Amino acid sequence: MRLWRQVACGVLILVLAASMAANWIAPAGYARQYRDDTNAAPSRTHWLGTDEIGRDQFARVLYGTRISLLLAPAAALLSTLMAALIGGLAGYLGGVWARTAMAMTDLFMSLPWLFLLIMARALMPLNVSPVVSVLVTFLLLGLLGWTTAARVLCVSAGSLCSSDFVKQARAAGISPARLFWVHVAPNLKPVLYAQFWISIPVFILSEANLGILGLGVAEPMPSWGSLLKELEGLVSVGEEPWKFVPLILLVVVVTSFQLLLSREEEVAA
Amino acid sequence: MRSLRWRIAGHALSMMATVLLGGLISATLVRLAPGFDADERELDPHLNAQSLQSLREERRQGHHVLRFYMTYMEHAANGDLGTSLALGQPVRKLLHDRIPLTLRLLTTGLGLAWILALALSLSAAWLRLSIYDTLTTMASGTLLCIPAAVLALLSVLWNVPGSLAIAMIVFPHSYRYARNLLVKAYSRPHILAARAKGLGEARILFWHVAPVAMPQLMAVAGVSVSIAVGATIPVEALCGLPGIGQLAWQAALARDLPLLVNITILVTVVTLLANSGADVIGHMVRGQEA
Numbered sequence: 001m002r003l004w005r006q007v008a009c010g011v012l013i014l015v016l017a018a019s020m021a022a023n024w025i026a027p028a029g030y031a032r033q034y035r036d037d038t039n040a041a042p043s044r045t046h047w048l049g050t051d052e053i054g055r056d057q058f059a060r061v062l063y064g065t066r067i068s069l070l071l072a073p074a075a076a077l078l079s080t081l082m083a084a085l086i087g088g089l090a091g092y093l094g095g096v097w098a099r100t101a102m103a104m105t106d107l108f109m110s111l112p113w114l115f116l117l118i119m120a121r122a123l124m125p126l127n128v129s130p131v132v133s134v135l136v137t138f139l140l141l142g143l144l145g146w147t148t149a150a151r152v153l154c155v156s157a158g159s160l161c162s163s164d165f166v167k168q169a170r171a172a173g174i175s176p177a178r179l180f181w182v183h184v185a186p187n188l189k190p191v192l193y194a195q196f197w198i199s200i201p202v203f204i205l206s207e208a209n210l211g212i213l214g215l216g217v218a219e220p221m222p223s224w225g226s227l228l229k230e231l232e233g234l235v236s237v238g239e240e241p242w243k244f245v246p247l248i249l250l251v252v253v254v255t256s257f258q259l260l261l262s263r264e265e266e267v268a269a
Numbered sequence: 270m271r272s273l274r275w276r277i278a279g280h281a282l283s284m285m286a287t288v289l290l291g292g293l294i295s296a297t298l299v300r301l302a303p304g305f306d307a308d309e310r311e312l313d314p315h316l317n318a319q320s321l322q323s324l325r326e327e328r329r330q331g332h333h334v335l336r337f338y339m340t341y342m343e344h345a346a347n348g349d350l351g352t353s354l355a356l357g358q359p360v361r362k363l364l365h366d367r368i369p370l371t372l373r374l375l376t377t378g379l380g381l382a383w384i385l386a387l388a389l390s391l392s393a394a395w396l397r398l399s400i401y402d403t404l405t406t407m408a409s410g411t412l413l414c415i416p417a418a419v420l421a422l423l424s425v426l427w428n429v430p431g432s433l434a435i436a437m438i439v440f441p442h443s444y445r446y447a448r449n450l451l452v453k454a455y456s457r458p459h460i461l462a463a464r465a466k467g468l469g470e471a472r473i474l475f476w477h478v479a480p481v482a483m484p485q486l487m488a489v490a491g492v493s494v495s496i497a498v499g500a501t502i503p504v505e506a507l508c509g510l511p512g513i514g515q516l517a518w519q520a521a522l523a524r525d526l527p528l529l530v531n532i533t534i535l536v537t538v539v540t541l542l543a544n545s546g547a548d549v550i551g552h553m554v555r556g557q558e559a
Contacts, residue, residue: 112495118502208419
C-alpha cells in the first residue's frame with residue numbers, strides 16, 4: 001500500500017507540475033484557434049488533436065488540469081474551514097448548539113448532493129465571464145460541501161470534550177477560549193486534514209458533472225468538466241479515442257487522491 | 270414494539286419538519302436568484318400591453334416568498350400543486366407523467382447495483398483470494414472515480430439503458446461497504462465455529478451472517494437511494510429520458526419556482542423515506558436479534 005501511495009504522490013506531483021508549466025509547454029494558450037486544422041487527429045503539432053473550432057486539445061487539457069487542480073483544493077479548504085467553524089464549535093459548545101448544527105446538516109443532507117449542487121448552480125448567473133464562472137462554480141462547491149465534514153467534526157469535538165484531559169483542564173479553571181484553542185482544536189487537526197483530502201476528489205468530480213451538464217466553467221476557459229463535455233459529440237467510442245484522454249487523466253488523478261486519502265484516514269483514526 | 274412505534278413517529282415528525290423547511294429554503298433561494306423576474310415571454314412581439322401586464326401580475330404573485338409558500342401549501346393540501354411557468358402545464362400532471370419512468374429507472378438501477386454488489390461481496394468473503402479482491406476493488410474504485418455524467422454519456426455511446434448507468438453509479442458505493450461488512454461478518458469466531466461443525470454455506474449466510482450485517486446494510490441501502498436519486502439528473506438529462514431528473518434539470522435552468530419547490534419536496538420525501546425506512550428495518554432486525 002505504501003508503494004501505491006508513493007506512486008500516487010508521484011503522479012499528482014507530475015500532473016500538477018505539468019499543468020503549472022502549461023505556459024511554457026503550450027505557449028499558444030488554450031483559446032487560440034487553428035482554423036485550417038479543425039477537428040484534427042493527433043499530430044506532431046497538436047499532440048491530442050484539435051477541437052471543432054481548431055483549439056489545441058493538449059493545451060486545453062493542461063490549462064484545464066491546472067484550474068481543476070488548483071481550485072478544487074481551494075474549495076476543499078473553504079468547506080473544511082466552514083465545517084471546523086460550524087461543526088467543531090457546535091460540538092465543543094454542545095447542547096442546543098450541537099443539536100442545531102446537526103439539524104442543519106440533516107436538512108442539507110436530505111437532498112442528494114448532485115441535486116443540491118445542480119439546483120444551486122442553476123440559480124446563480126449563467127451568462128458571466130469565464131473567470132467569474134470558475135469562481136462561482138468552485139465557491140459554490142466550497143459553500144455547499146461542508147455538511148458531512150461538519151457532522152464528523154461536531155461528533156469528534158463532542159467526544160473530545162467529554163474526555164478526561166479536557167475535564168481535567170476545565171476543573172483546573174482554564175478559560176473556555178484557551179481550552180478550545182489549546183486543547184480541543186489541535187486534537188481535531190487529523191480529522192480536519194482527512195476531511196480536506198476527502199473533499200478534493202469529491203469536488204473535482206462534482207465540477208466535472210456540472211461542466212458536462214453545461215453549468216460549470218464557461219467557454220473558452222477549459223476545465224475537466226468542459227473538456228469532458230466534448231464526449232457528448234462522439235458517435236462511437238472507437239471513433240476518436242484521443243478524446244478520452246481528459247477522462248483518463250481525471251480518473252488517474254482522482255484515484256491518486258483516493259490512495260493518498262487512505263493514509264489521511266488512517267492518521268485521523 | 271413501543272420503541273419501534275416511537276422511532277417511526279420520531280422519523281415522521283422530523284421528516285415533516287425537514288420537508289417543510291427544505292421547501293421554504295428552495296423557494297427562498299429561487300426568489301433571491303439573479304434574473305428571477307426575467308420572463309422571455311415578455312420579448313414576444315405578438316403580445317400586447319394587456320397581455321404583458323397580466324404576465325407581470327402572474328409573476329408578482331410569486332415575489333413574496335412566505336406568501337407564495339403559504340398559498341402553495343394551502344393549494345397543495347387540496348391537490349393543486351400549481352402550474353409550471355416554463356412548461357405552462359399543471360405541475361401535478363407533469364409529475365404524474367414522469368414519476369413512473371424515474372421509478373422504473375431507480376428500481377432497476379438500484380436492483381442491478383445491489384445484486385452485483387452483494388454477489389461480488391459474497392464471493393470476496395467466500396473466496397478470500399487477494400487477486401480477486403484486488404480486481405473487484407480496482408473495478409469499483411475506477412467506477413467511483415468516473416463522474417456520473419460521464420457514465421451517462423457512455424451509456425448513450427454504448428447504447429445501453431439508463432438504468433445500467435444508474436447501477437454503475439450506485440454500485441461502487443454499495444460494494445465498498447457491503448464487502449467490508451460481509452468480510453468482517455464472515456471472520457467472526459461463531460462463523461468459524463459453524464463452518465467447523467459442518468454447516469452449509471447457505472445456512473451460515475441466512476442464519477448467522479445476514480442478521481449481523483443486515484442493519485448496517487440497510488443503512489447503506491438507504492444512502493444508495495439518495496445517490497441514485499441524484500444520479501437521475503445527469504442520466505435523464507443526457508440520455509434524453511423524460512423523467513423527474515430531466516424535469517428538475519429543466520426547472521432549474523428555467524428558474525421555474527412552482528416546479529422547483531415541488532421537485533425539491535418530492536426528492537426530500539423520497540430520500541428521507543428511504544433513510545427512515547432503512548433505519549426502522551435495521552432497528553427491527555436488531556430487535557429480533559436481541
